[in-house]
Structure formats: C-alpha cells, structure tokens
Amino acid sequence: xxxxxxxxxxxxxxxxxxxxxxxxxxxxxxxxxxxxxxxxxxxxxxxxxxxxxxxxxxxxxxxxxxxxxxxxxxxxxxxxxxxxxxxxxxxxxxxxxxxxxxxxxxxxxxxxxxxxxxxxxxxxxxxxxxxxxxxxxxxxxxxxxxxxxxxxxxxxxxxxxxxxxxxxxxxxxxxxxxxxxxxxxxxxxxxxxxxxxxxxxxxxxxxxxxxxxxxxxxxxxxxxxxxxxxxxxxxxxxxxxxxxxxxxxxxxxxxxxxxxxxxxxxxxxxxxxxxxxxxxxxxxxxxxxxxxxxxxxxxxxxxxxxxxxxxxxxxxxxxxxxxxxxxxxxx
Numbered sequence: 096x097x098x099x100x101x102x103x104x105x106x107x108x109x110x111x112x113x114x115x116x117x118x119x120x121x122x123x124x125x126x127x128x129x130x131x132x133x134x135x136x137x138x139x140x141x142x143x144x145x146x147x148x149x150x151x152x153x154x155x156x157x158x159x160x161x162x163x164x165x166x167x168x169x170x171x172x173x174x175x176x177x178x179x180x181x182x183x184x185x186x187x188x189x190x191x192x193x194x195x196x197x198x199x200x201x202x203x204x205x206x207x208x209x210x211x212x213x214x215x216x217x218x219x220x221x222x223x224x225x226x227x228x229x230x231x232x233x234x235x236x237x238x239x240x241x242x243x244x245x246x247x248x249x250x251x252x253x254x255x256x257x258x259x260x261x262x263x264x265x266x267x268x269x270x271x272x273x274x275x276x277x278x279x280x281x282x283x284x285x286x287x288x289x290x291x292x293x294x295x296x297x298x299x300x301x302x303x304x305x306x307x308x309x310x311x312x313x314x315x316x317x318x319x320x321x322x323x324x325x326x327x328x329x330x331x332x333x334x335x336x337x338x339x340x341x342x343x344x345x346x347x348x349x350x351x352x353x354x355x356x357x358x359x360x361x362x363x364x365x366x367x368x369x370x371x372x373x374x375x376x377x378x379x380x381x382x383x384x385x386x387x388x389x390x391x392x393x394x395x396x397x398x399x400x401x402x403x404x405x406x407x408x409x410x411x412x413x414x415x416x417x418x419x420x421x422x423x424x425x426x
Contacts, residue, residue: 102127102135104248111243111400112257114148114287114321146324148287149358152416153261153319158236158269159206162213165199167230180412182223186216192413197406234370235358242363244325246332251360257327259319270315275300279308287321324414333382334408337389339374341402355395361388
C-alpha cells in the first residue's frame, strides 16, 4: 500500500467514526465528488486496507459480560497459531482472538451470560489448548470506552476524536430483543454498511421497518456504533496495548487515565478490569512512536502506578461483537 493521499485520509477518518456514513455526506462535507470517493473506497477495499465493516453492540445492555484470558505459550509457530485460533474460535461465545508479543502470546475474549459461565469457558480453553500453555491469567471487563482509530492520519491531533462507552449494568434489566431485531443484527454483524433494502432482502423485513428498528436499537444504546476494520500493517501502523496496575486504586486515578485517553489521538480503547491488572489501553500508532504512550502514562500517573507492561498485537484472528448464541429474550 502506497502513501495515503488527502482523500484517502478523510475517507478513512469518516469511516472510522461511522462505518455507515453515506458517501454523499462525506462528499458534501469535504467538497469532493461522490464518484471520486467511491473510486477511492473501492481501491482501499481491493487493496485490503479496509478489511470489513462490523457493528459494535453494547453487550452489557443485553446482559452479557466480557471474559478474557491471556496466556504464555510453550512456543507458538504459524501452524500451531492456526490450531489455537481454530480451537478458541469453536468455544461458545468467542468474540476476540489475538496473537501477541511481549508479556503474553495469546489473548482471547468471550461473551458470557453470568459469572458461572466463566468457569465453563476456562475449562474449555484448558481442554482444547491447555497442553500448549505455560501460564494463564483471566479477567472481566466491567467498563469499555471505545475511540475512533486515527493512527493513520497525518497530524492526528488536528482531527476530532469520538468515544462510546459500554459498561457493566448497575441493577438494570437487560434490554429485550425479538426475532426481527436479531435478524437485522445478524446481517449488520458481518456488513455494517448493508443498506436498508439489502437487509430487508436478506431478512424478509420491509426496509422502512429495518430503518425504524435500527434507530430504536441505537436509541436504546444496544447498537453502540458501526466500526470499520482496517489492516494496520498496510497503513504502516502498529496495534499495541499496555496493562496497568495501580498501587492503591481510587476513582481519581481512573479519571486521570481517562483524561489521557480522551486527549491522545492514537488511543483507541480503555478497559476497566477486574483481574490481575486494573486497566487495559489499546492504541494504533506509527511504529516509531510505539512506546510514547506508555511513557506518557508513566509520566502522568507516576505516583499511582505499580506496574505497566507493553504488548504488541502480531495478528488479530477474530473480532466479533455478536455471539452466535444470542436468542430473543422472553418477556
């Protein structure tokens, strides 16, 4: 992939905020023809810079929790990576698989209905890939803050940053979905840019009803946003993370960390964790700046940090915000 031009940058920026944004809206905002944008979009998709469009759901509003595990392996190789990824992907509720370098080699995330499910998932992990693991840690994400990816733009600090939040519900009754909602989400899960007409054709639901149901699910905060999946390597950026452990946790520490994440153009995710560490921060950043975020966090939280560990994503094998076992909730 060659260097991005101005049109590529603004197109990817808008798609990072909202994967469903109409091309004519971008054309009007930047005074560029719709045909020109369509050609650039086709090129970026063909070259694999854009890998797909998915819908990010607020699974906590549906009564689900994200259970994660990190593992140190006894020596992964490409063939073994495939085996591990396939095995983890077969476990009920799997939503994320990543191959790492740094403190850990493997990361997996699973949507669970209640905390007893975490033990079932753990048993399945050890049953399927335990022989390849030397060390494991498990955790629960109780609050997730997502930001739009801006690592690919020049001077990212000049571009507006957006965020959406998903957190473990406090005494909330899970939102109910019916079969039409689920049918619509199943289409959007694999292609967030699908038109109302296309969704209607695939589900048998009238396009006007599709539009109404989608608006309702966004209003109820079931649909958080529509995300574009980029190939970081083809954009010349790295996908990395840091885990943070605090000396004496208090709300003020997390508030300071949130301020750092809100204002750093490269940070794409902040997770509050119950487990071996307290927070997880992900970022998409040019390789030469990879360690700058860890240094910035160290500087701002010097008196509060007990430990900080850097991790690089070598490969993301699966991203899914819609578990395959979701069914309509009974009234």
